[in-house]
Amino acid sequence: MSKKIVHATEEIVQPIVEELSLELVEVEFVKEGKNHFLRVYVDKDGGVDIEDCEKVSEKLSEKLDEEDPIEQAYYLEVSSPGVERKLKKKEDFTKFTGSHIFVKTYEPIDGEKEFYGDLKDFVNDEVILIVKIKTREKEIVIPYEKVANAHIAVSFS
Known part of the structure; x- marks a missing residue:
């Protein structure tokens, strides 16, 4: 309904x-x-x-x-969708390239289901994130169909 x-x-x-x-x-x-x-x-x-x-x-x-x-x-x-706007459509990921975002996946990727990082790109139906792990950066590639939810993340750094 x-x-x-x-x-x-x-x-x-x-x-x-x-x-x-x-x-x-x-x-x-x-x-x-x-x-x-x-x-x-x-x-x-x-x-x-x-x-x-x-x-x-x-x-x-x-x-x-x-x-x-x-x-x-x-x-x-x-x-307004607010400062932590949801990213629902593929176009949202393209529009907010460069933003700090949160992504939760349906299934683990590299052993994790939740990621905070900078949205580097959205190409070939894949979300490309740069996540910080202690002092180094790592690129994570998340297939769009595995994204359970995503939103802009407020960064306090």
């Missing part, structure tokens, strides 16, 4: 974000306690501000009222 809602919402919101020169990062429909939340994450170069989120929220709310794809009551939230 929630996948159908997410898909329907993506189709409704995509033209809205394109019209506003924004990028649709993610849509999620989740139940937290007794409440359902429809969360839409948008971004643009330089980041989104509250006005961007308000515009998307207003236009999307109107369209959702018209098309009514969600039967139950829910709260609509439109926001």
